[in-house]
Amino acid sequence: MKKIIWFAMVSMVVLLGACSSGGKETSNDSKKEVIQSIQDSGKLVVGTSADFAPFEFHTMIDGKDKIVGVDIDLANEIAKELGVKVELMDMEFNAVLAALQQGKVNLAISGISATEERQQTFDFSDNYFAPPQKMVINKENANELTSLKSFAKKKVGAQKGSVQEDVVKEQVADAQLVSVAKVPNLIIELKQGSIDGLVLEETVANSYIENNPELMLADVDLVSSDEEAYAIALPKGEEELQKKVNQVIQELQSSGKMDEFIQKNTELAKKAEE
Incomplete structure (x- = not known):
């Protein structure tokens, strides 16, 4: 009887161990890197507050209301690097970072400054514009x-x-x-x-x-101050995505395209109000 009970207990431990191991493998298999997840979805979801011309603002193009701006051009360049399209989520400015923290967006691009307080919760790209x-x-x-x-x-x-x-x-x-x-x-x-x-x-x-x-x-x-320069906010720990974003920023700045974005959208903002 003791042998039977002992064998049953060993069998139960082995069975539980197998179940536990199997569950862990499934969890690891289902976990994806954020870049792969973005590419699989075919879209880069970006949070912004489109009331900040020339960086993000609404204008009519071909009879349709569009969100345009320096930050939108920047978002499109990042999406192009990742091989996806941009999906914009327009909201009040004080809700943009909250949406990022809640996982509703992949990036927050909205004239955001990487203050010390914000850096406690989010990672940031290199600065791409220093505004007086x-x-x-x-x-x-x-x-x-x-x-x-x-x-x-x-x-x-x-x-x-x-x-x-x-x-x-x-x-x-x-x-x-x-x-x-x-x-x-x-x-x-x-x-x-x-x-x-x-x-x-x-x-x-x-x-x-x-x-x-x-x-x-x-x-x-x-x-x-340097804290007021604009940077892109990312979730904490997404180093590979951060590298991709910084790569795009560096290329745009070295090529002069960032200045072109600013000039183009400043002119577009003027026309939007005419």
Whole structure:
């Protein structure tokens, strides 16, 4: 009887061990590298907030609403390198990184700066654009708003979730920060006088000023840092995808195509508002 019981117990252990081993092999077999997964799906899913001309914005092409911009051209070049097409997910800026963290998108490309805080959660590509920060105001207030001190107790806008919020907090400390999700809404508030100033990256600021002649850049100095340069956000640990992305960025910069993207989309943004 003892032998029978002992044999049954050994058999059970062997059976359980086999089941456990088999399950582990199945798990490993089903696990795919992210690049292979992207290629298998045939698409690179990119999160962006298309209200940031000339980097990402809506315009009409052949009677259809399209999302275009420097970042979109960059996304298309990365997709081409991977042999797939781009699928864009347009959302509010402060939701873009959340979508990346939740696995809803493969990359976040939306004028994103690789701040120390963000680097704790995400990996980033090499920087592809270093934007000076500028203050946009109404021309009618040009004689009044001539220094950062003149913005004391004034309302200064910045896009919600952006580094421009930190610029206001740290460099225009006596002002009241007004955070809004969409840049076009901030432009409207500035034109209506609901806010007194708006911090934007220079290229974006000039794009909106071109189409809103009552606005201008204030003659005040805002300090830019390396943390404010734009980079592509990736999930933590995706080193092979990061290498591919950096390879594309380096090729675009060395060939001059990145500058071409900026010039082309700046002109396109002007036409979009005509």
